Amino acid sequence: MVVMRRDLVARAQWGDEVAFAELATEIADRLFSVAYRILRDVDAANDATQEALVTIWRELPALRDPERFDAWSYRIVVNAAYAEHKRARRSIPVALSMPASLDDDPIGALVDRDQLERGFARLPIEQRTALVLQHFCDLSLPEIAEVMGTPLGTIRSRLHYARDAMRAALEADLRPAGAGQGELA
Amino acid sequence: MTARLNDRELDRVLDAWLSEGPATVSGAALAGALERIPVTRQRRLSGRWLGPLAELRQAERWRPAIRVAGILVVLAALAGVVALAALIGAPPGPDPSPTPATTSPSVDADVSQAPSSTPQSSPPASVELQLDGSPLAADQWEFKGCPPVTITEPDGERVCRFTDGWHRLEIYGLSQPGLDGAGIATSDSGVRVRIWWYRGEIGDTLHLGDFESTQGECRLNLTDLTDTLANGTIDCTAVPGAYSTTVGGTEQETKVDLRGSFTFNPSTGAIEGF
Numbered sequence: 001m002v003v004m005r006r007d008l009v010a011r012a013q014w015g016d017e018v019a020f021a022e023l024a025t026e027i028a029d030r031l032f033s034v035a036y037r038i039l040r041d042v043d044a045a046n047d048a049t050q051e052a053l054v055t056i057w058r059e060l061p062a063l064r065d066p067e068r069f070d071a072w073s074y075r076i077v078v079n080a081a082y083a084e085h086k087r088a089r090r091s092i093p094v095a096l097s098m099p100a101s102l103d104d105d106p107i108g109a110l111v112d113r114d115q116l117e118r119g120f121a122r123l124p125i126e127q128r129t130a131l132v133l134q135h136f137c138d139l140s141l142p143e144i145a146e147v148m149g150t151p152l153g154t155i156r157s158r159l160h161y162a163r164d165a166m167r168a169a170l171e172a173d174l175r176p177a178g179a180g181q182g183e184l185a
Numbered sequence: 186m187t188a189r190l191n192d193r194e195l196d197r198v199l200d201a202w203l204s205e206g207p208a209t210v211s212g213a214a215l216a217g218a219l220e221r222i223p224v225t226r227q228r229r230l231s232g233r234w235l236g237p238l239a240e241l242r243q244a245e246r247w248r249p250a251i252r253v254a255g256i257l258v259v260l261a262a263l264a265g266v267v268a269l270a271a272l273i274g275a276p277p278g279p280d281p282s283p284t285p286a287t288t289s290p291s292v293d294a295d296v297s298q299a300p301s302s303t304p305q306s307s308p309p310a311s312v313e314l315q316l317d318g319s320p321l322a323a324d325q326w327e328f329k330g331c332p333p334v335t336i337t338e339p340d341g342e343r344v345c346r347f348t349d350g351w352h353r354l355e356i357y358g359l360s361q362p363g364l365d366g367a368g369i370a371t372s373d374s375g376v377r378v379r380i381w382w383y384r385g386e387i388g389d390t391l392h393l394g395d396f397e398s399t400q401g402e403c404r405l406n407l408t409d410l411t412d413t414l415a416n417g418t419i420d421c422t423a424v425p426g427a428y429s430t431t432v433g434g435t436e437q438e439t440k441v442d443l444r445g446s447f448t449f450n451p452s453t454g455a456i457e458g459f
Contacts, residue, residue: 015227017222017223020222021219021222024215024218024219024222025215028210028214028215028218029208029209029210031210032207032208032209032210032214033206033207033208036206036207036208037203037206042207042211045207045210046210046211046213046214047214049210049214049215049218050214050215050217050218050221053215053218053219054218054221054222054225057222057225057227058225058226058227059227060227061227113202116198116202131199131203132203135196135199135200135203136203136204163195163199166195166199167190167195170190170195170198171189171190
């Protein structure tokens with residue numbers, strides 16, 4: 001699979017549209033998943049994915065090392081998500097995703113999804129991105145720094161604040177009625 | 186339910202929550218992207234160019250009037266194809282040294298079946314690339330990547346093994362306004378040579394964002410150019426429309442002197458020089 005991917009990347013780098021179509025089909029869902037989790041909006045994520053794919057095609061010849069295609073494509077879709085977020089400034093609806101089954105629900109046992117969505121929506125997009133790359137893409141901190149084009153220290157800081165904010169949002173929901181909830185302003 | 190989430194619980198919640206949600210791009214979005222590919226030109230600008238281009242752009246002397254006079258050129262050549270040997274009708278090469286037992290080295294050969302990586306015993310071929318009839322200095326071009334053939338360069342020899350797909354040969358003339366490059370590739374359908382060039386008015390319009398609108402390319406399928414191959418020359422002028430390019434929104438004819446010669450060594454499957 002790795003060899004096949006590398007071959008597709010190499011062929012697409014040299015203008016092979018058929019190879020790129022195959023490559024795009026292979027990676028589109030992954031790009032969309034990342035974009036959706038950053039933007040929390042299906043339409044915006046689809047738009048970002050489309051832009052990312054076209055950008056990947058256009059910029060692919062500049063990719064020096066096909067082995068780094070995955071990280072490179074993450075970077076492009078993150079940038080596309082940023083652009084989409086900035087361009088549209090649409091009011092992103094809070095998507096309340098319900099688990100298929102309420103049994104064995106690791107989230108519901110602890111917190112309310114609505115609180116998660118709201119807490120996440122309040123984060124700056126850079127912090128959201130760092131969280132997504134860490135918890136959804138399973139990237140290491142150096143990898144996140146590379147994808148985001150940001151110093152490692154900045155990534156640590158963003159994740160620290162993002163986690164604190166998410167924790168605060170969730171704990172607000174856990175507090176007894178009447179407790180203050182103003183920390184995240 | 187506790188009043189405070191510890192780090193592990195928070196990690197678990199975030200992992201689980203972020204794993205939820207849609208994970209499939211819409212067919213329309215994917216189709217829309219694919220529809221845009223044929224009309225979206227790839228950027229053919231290597232990082233190597235970024236510095237020189239920035240300098241060029243700032244240089245007063247690079248005005249539209251002087252700009253790109255010509256372009257590029259290159260040449261590429263190809264690999265051990267038995268069919269090619271047959272077309273050329275070449276007898277066994279002068280080097281009778283043991284070669285892979287395969288009598289017909291495939292262009293799609295596995296690395297283990299690649300032409301010998303032993304340096305060629307023949308003297309370095311004279312390689313000359315021309316831009317508008319004038320030779321490019323040795324420091325104005327180089328081969329990049331790993332062509333699937335043995336390439337003899339003016340400053341030495343590099344031996345690369347067969348791999349599939351396009352292989353990059355870049356030629357650049359830092360003092361020239363034209364950018365250029367070439368690639369050679371092997372595939373099941375034969376051997377291809379692809380030459381591209383960039384042309385721009387090195388003034389207002391020449392910046393990275395506009396580059397894709399000021400480039401052109403010429404793709405050759407060598408199986409259609411047997412006569413040319415037999416003469417050891419690839420001439421892109423044989424490709425109709427190869428020189429049509431758009432500069433500043435105006436389509437222009439671009440004169441490209443694109444020719445060169447090579448020597449094919451059927452005993453090693455190597456192509457030496459241009």
